Amino acid sequence: MPSQTQALMKASTEDETWKGEHPIIRVDNLSVSFHSSPVTHNISLRLFPGRLTALVGESGSGKSVTSMALPRLDPPTARVSGSAVYQSAISHEHATAQTTKTDQQPHISSDSSKSSGSNTTHSSDQSSDSIDLLSPNAPVRTIRGGLIGTVFQEPMAVFDPLPTIGHQIEEALEFHTPGRSLSRAEKKQKVLDQLREVGLPDPQRIWASRPHELSGGQLQRAMIAMAIINRPRVLIADEPTTALDVTTQKGILALLTRLAHRRQLAILLITHDMGVVWESADYVYVMQHGRIVEQGPTRQLFEHPQQAYTRELLAAVPRLTIPATTPVTTSATIPVTASTEHASAHAHVSRETMAEKTESEKTSALVEVSHVSFTYPCHGLFHRSSRGSGPALTDISFRIDAGKTLALVGESGAGKTTLAQILSAQLHPQSGSVLINGQNIEHLKGSALRQARSHIGYVFQNSASALVPTRTVGWSIAEPLTIHTNLNSSAIRDRVTALMKDVGLNPALASRYPSQLSGGQQQRVGIARALALHPRLLIADEPTSSLDVTAQKRVLDLFHRLQNEYSYACLFITHDLGIVQEIADDVAVILHGTIMEQGPVDSVLAHPHADYTRTLLDASPHIGVLPQPPHTSHSSHASADDERE
């Protein structure tokens, strides 16, 4: 007991901004293992009402596994030990009163006493409101959805494929509404409101759509809507904005912060995007190798990173470096660490390629898209949910030369994935033509099509569902090789090992099944597979969305290296303008299925013509001049903060 209280106080008094509040969730010594090999070690966390706590760390470090243990949503094979206690916020006064002193030492989980877990529930002053989340008697159904809302990492697979989105969200509402107090219309209205709140433009349509009819970002927002519709006390958001463009991401983050403040919601935000952390988190835990290696209030952590890994994390963020001419004032912010050199070198490269481009203008482009329009057909005999949805793409034209990268940025649901699918002949445009290597891919059939496709590498946005669940990931990476080459199995194995190393995966993971990997690991499997054949055209649909910055950097470097080596053309879909600047030669900005503007990266970013591009630039999270007082950086939310309920 005493050590417990101490630990609690330690955690809760680290920063004055906590105002002595009492944690709503206390996690102590949480360890998770899969078939008796541990993946996380003695994690201790505190979540406070009204606060946004970020959990950052490298891919595969155990972020998802840890957070999912709280509402007990781990895979059944996981063994969880330690303690996690929920305490309602009502009785916080006591704890607040005890808060006296600030402990600057990072709270490393291994420090805390082993016995703390079991005692928490018996804490004298809060016993009635405290729930041991890990106890077998915990009221999981009230906890899930009611107390703790959860947003999952992979948005594409989380919805039941059969019912409409609206139905599934309404259902969540029902589980936590006693009796039948809500009428149908009321429920629907609530859901529509919630969908609108998470920034979905056409809630009516989303409400009536089936999961497969929505884009990744739309699904992700629907997931968020579902998680918060019951006004839980705690929200666990596992990379909730990976599939979102910056504008939407900004909106979502603002919404989360607002919710945290208004509803006194405790949020655990898992992310790899330090920009996001900087902009919205109050407190940060950094994870590596299944351990919490560092923690602290956001500003403090950013200003004085203690661990090498944290520093590396901060350094590796691709920064948006906008040329001086840009109207955006924050443009001058150059990262603290060494990437300046790299960025400028890259800028140089881009300028070179631009020059080449003018020369080679007359040589035929590797990809030439002209006047492509596409409308999704009305599916099924009964499902008319896509009614009213206009064309997904209208009159799209662009070209990509060999060795060049075109970045496609745009709002979620703008039609990026659709365009990528048209390029790879998964969908056929109603009008316009797609020439790849001079061939009209739409007219190819049979082996000619297969041959053409062997030169296309495709990284799927939904990496998890693009892997065969019944095959090891090693098999999946090898698949293109087995299809298109005659390599013997040992050669293939070598190739797979090399590819996995290239994308930063331990080759030992080759024997795992997709469901045994973390989100970022799955994504890298997808990348490795796309690169296996050294494609001439690489279509990468948000390939690094789930990657932590180190892994992301590694992948981007790999893209660079391979592009230099094989000079493939690349269509790179992303919402991160920082990445755009780092990797792309040209950029196309797409909105509502129309290209708003396109051109060389530097000139577009420096002189955005379209309003939307400007909005994008504004919305991009910049790590501003450090240190920066958090209040100013959050000024846009300040007014919202005050409207507490």
Added chain:
Amino acid sequence: GSRTSQTGIGASPSSSPNTSASATPMKGGTLTVLTSQSSLSLDPATSQSLPTTTTGLVHRRLTTWKISHGKTTVVPDLATTTGTPSDHGAVWTFHLKKGLRFSNGKPITSQDVKWGIERSFSDTFTGGLSYHKQLLAGAANYHGPFSGQQLNSIETPNDSTIIFHLNSPFGAWPWVASLISFAPVPRGDGTQKSYGNHPVTSGPYQVQSNSPGRELVLTRNPYWKASTDSVRKAYPNRIVYRMGQDDTVAAQQIMQGVNGGDTSILGEFVPPAQLAQAQANPQYSQLLVTSGDGALEYIAINTRHIRNLAVRQAILWATDRAGYRTAAGGAIAGNYATTLITPGIAGRQKYDLYHVPTGGDPARARAILKRAHVTVPTLKMVIQQNKTEQASAIQSSLKKAGINVRIQVLDSGVYSDTVTNNQGNYDLTIASWQPDFPDAYANLAPLFSSSMIGNGNQNMSRYSNRAVDALMTQATQTVDQKAAGKLWAQADQRIMHDIPVVPLIYSHNTFIHGSRVAGFDIGNFPAYPDYLTMGLTRD
């Protein structure tokens, strides 16, 4: 009586009168007949039913059969006598009784009888008993009365007199006149094929409802007068036929008296398993009634395929009749057969030409084959489903003599077709034959006359011997029944010299009736219960 023994509506004389319940039936109640058959024709032109079974309940004929104390005789029915022959038996005259009426109230006249017979010549109405069609003069090109033509060999000088002119003298005409085709049909009526579903009746019952293949309900015909009928007792008020029944279930139902089984009878033989079961239980065995020697069961040897007499001899010698009988259920299945004319038929002479032991003599069979220097190829035996065990027994007995048999089980329709068509694509088959009327003619002619090969006829041995044909013709035309009988017996032995068939047993048919059913008697002929005298006891 028929090709395959299970018509349930069929026909033999024998040793012991088989009477079940000694109690006399009462008037009234509903008697149920459970049958596995899926169709039951009540059309006089198309039915092949015996006078003493179903059609006997609804249709009267000129003459009919009376079974008393085990003896079956032909007696007058609509007619006052069993017919008066003239012209050496080539012309037969009948007079109708007075006061006869149809179920629709109309009086029955000689024209109605004539119309009924004429109807049977119509191309529309086929499938009945056709003995008269070959016998009546000038019938060869007659196509029935519907286009206005009459059959002139049938005379009706007045409403109560009917005279038949035959091709040649035929002594057994009184028996022929008892067949279903001689039932009256109101003149001008019955043009439609479906007439048989709701016929106008002359017997004690009329059709209340009939859904073909499913259920037939008979109720009393108010116009039938017991005083004009010496045979029909008409005890039950209602008789219900349930068709398409599973015989195993039905037999069980009757034995245990559940579900109205106590007031039911089974239209078929008791299946072997239920037979064994009932015999073992004294309470159930009371419900069994076994006929005397009935149908002849035999192996028909296709003489067109197996022309060598030595081979047929070998088959005869190799056949283990005891094994056959065991496989058919044991001693209750029947007595060993040596003659072709079945016991109880006038003129039958008992003889045993070869004295083959009942267990067969495979060594002798081998010796015969060896002497004849023949090797027998594998023989194809076609059988019906219900003969599987018996066929297997024959197969294993022939194998002992070095004769291999391949059995092919055929579905009943296909089987009938196979054994009666013109190709005759089989070597052996197991058949049984009960004559349609107790006359040696009906016993031998259909099976051994060369005119009965193929075309749907029953000469399954495809036996053709001019001498035998001539002998049978002579016997047929002999009006003196004693003299005729001698000729038939002669033919019988003459045929057996050629061994077109191996006689196996005279089958004893065992039937079962509910505990409240009385008057369930089987005479010497046919080996089927007499439906006309059946009734229910008081609880």
Added chain:
Amino acid sequence: MSHLLRRHPTHSRRPRSRFASPSILWGGGIVLFFVLLALFAGPLTALTGNDPYSEHRSLLGPRSVPLGFGGGISPSHWFGVTPLRGVDLFSIIAYGTRVSLGIGLASTLISVVIGVAIGLIAGYFPGVTDAILSRTMDVFFGFPFLIFAIALSAIVPDSFPRPLLLILVLGFFGWPSIARLIRGQTLTLTHRGYTSAAQVMGASSTHILLNEIMPGLLPLLIVRLTLSIPGRIAAEASLSFLGVGINPPTPSWGRTISDAVAWALVDPMYLIFPGLALFLVTFGFNLLGDGLSDALDPKAVIRAEMTETAETSKTTATESSTRNSAPAVVQQGGNR
């Protein structure tokens, strides 16, 4: 190629353990037992000097019912003898295994091969192909199998071996239901992300059908398969019941069961022994099927491993050196 990564050191012990579940062992054991029974029916029955043809009339009572306990069970007739002819029942069952198992396996094989092929093709190639194949299935569905069987038994010359005929008939009429099931599942699986992934990779349809779609169908298919084999044995019995099964004297379970049903009250053992054989085989195949579909389901493998790792942690320790010999992954954060 699919075993490519199985040879990875960590996998060396998987095949054994994965397929060594109790269901597989028991189910496989039962099936194997019957396979052996079929193969060694001759020597086995010769032990008691029996065969499935000889009659033992002396063992039958006057009503042709076997004398003695349990349908005439004795040291020389382990299962007694049949009524009516007194044939050794054990011999019938032992030899009958050949026909019944043979028909069950062979006809299922035919149906499954045709059904899976057609179902896959119909489900994977929309439009005309699907329409044609689906209507073909309709023809087969609409066509009464029984009628066909009865007609064939009349038309096909009797010199054509009956078991083969049954295999063909059951095989060719059994595929549509499999095909339809497969087609439906294929339709669903075709819309999965990994199928599109393979298409974009330029995989041939064959590759996709075999590697992406088939594995997803397997659990369902295995269940269907294990349902099918005993189903076929039962179908042979049903055909026998209607009189178009195996011709005597060839022993078959189906014919024996259909003959014996009527004797259930008189000579119950006559029905019980072959019935038990049929049940055991069914049970064996089902166990085997359950076990196999578990073994092929990766999630189940994971579960199995879980228990297994606990048991074999020692072996893992020795193997871990092998595992680590693979070049350690670069850049897991820089400072370890």
Added chain:
Amino acid sequence: MRMFDYILRRLISSLLVILIIAVTLFLIFYMFPSNPAQLSCGKPCSPEQLRRVSAFMGTDQPWYAQLGAYLLGIFAGRTFGTGASAVVCAAPCLGYSFRLNEPVTTLIAERFPVTASIAVGAAVLWIIIGVGTGVLAAVKRNTWVDRLLMALSAIGISSPSYLIGLLAIIVFAFELPVFPSGGYVPFSRNPAGWFSHLLLPWLVLALINAASYTRITRTQMIGEMEQDYIRTERSKGAPESVVVGRHALRNALLPVMTMFGLDLGSLLGGAVLTERVFSMQGLGMLLLDSVTNLDLQVLVGSTLFAAALVIVANLVVDICYSFLDPRVTVGR
């Protein structure tokens, strides 16, 4: 309208299917050793008589002529024979039974209620039992409940329906007489009798069929329960009953539904063995009798009717599929 188009297209192609079936049946019969007229020629039968019968029944014609006449009859009706005794079979004439003396349409109309009563009742029972036990087994996977259910389903699968049927009759109708041993009572005549007569066949058919549904449902359920969306459902705080019943089950039922549609469709065309064992005169018995008696027209008529049912069932399944699984489009 897509729906309408699709159904129309399917119906047209279904006519083709029916035609193929009819042609095949006629061909098979043509290959028979000889003339079905033989069976209705009478006893004894002269060649002349046989010729006449053949002419009347039309079996003296080549098979294609017979087929043509038959098909034409469906639309235009037929007349057999001439004059006063001519048999008129009004359109839609599926043939005329010379054995039962009824038009096939009448026969089917009489028999169908029997078969439908058996089939629908049994289907309702077996889908409930099969899916219920399948879900239970999946949820209780690897427990004794699961094992017991699997063992029971093994019994069900390995039992020919006539075996179970006869044993059920012996036990429930004879040994402890609680059910009638067979027969059919029309609902209109006596609803209680209808029910009591059908209960045993329903149970028998249901138990046998349920066995395979148990297995398929179990496998599918196990697969679905491992999908990601199940975790999502749980994260919403869904009670396990909703997770299993509303989400996993609905997904798992897709292939089950395919099977169910087909099974019900073909059962509606005649439950041959069950009808036979329970002595019910439904379409199955009609069909069986028609083969046994070489009653070609009844055979073809009732087969075509059964085929039509199967085709409709297939169509319904396909439409339902596109309804239940939005990812699948039928009208592709």
